[in-house]
Amino acid sequence: MVYSWRGSGQVMSELHSEPDGAPLGYAETFDKQQGTQGAGAYIAPFSGIHGWYWENVDQKDVTITVATAGFYSAAAEIFSGGDLPHALTDLHGRRLPAAPATRAQP
Numbered sequence: 001m002v003y004s005w006r007g008s009g010q011v012m013s014e015l016h017s018e019p020d021g022a023p024l025g026y027a028e029t030f031d032k033q034q035g036t037q038g039a040g041a042y043i044a045p046f047s048g049i050h051g052w053y054w055e056n057v058d059q060k061d062v063t064i065t066v067a068t069a070g071f072y073s074a075a076a077e078i079f080s081g082g083d084l085p086h087a088l089t090d091l092h093g094r095r096l097p098a099a100p101a102t103r104a105q106p
Contacts, residue, residue: 001070004039005052009062012055013038019048049078 005013015031015038030042034057044050050072056062068075069091077084088096 001043001050001068001072002039002041003066003068003070004037005064005066006037007054007062007064008036009056009058009060010034010036011062011064012057014053015040015042015051016053017044017046017048017050019046022048051078 012034013032014029016027016029018027028045031038031040042050052066054062054064072088075086075088077086090096
């Protein structure tokens with residue numbers, strides 16, 4: 001996957017992976033930084049959920065915009081209130097079918 005993200009304010013970001021079958025809450029961190037943007041390439045070392053955690057370090061609302069390209073089957077925001085799936089599109093903007101991205105429950 002190649003990616004870029006941009007924040008409207010300062011955030012702490014962490015790119016991490018949760019391996020399939022790992023205990024709830026376990027994750028391996030691959031990149032951690034503070035700033036307003038990031039970019040790179042990532043090859044998943046195992047199957048599971050891979051993504052970012054962003055923490056707002058400002059006292060104002062922050063919007064994060066993410067762009068990715070690669071080989072994956074689903075995209076979702078995962079937070080304490082549940083999962084919010086996002087549509088995947090091809091290079092021409094056509095919507096692709098996606099499998100649900102959900103966190104394994106204990």
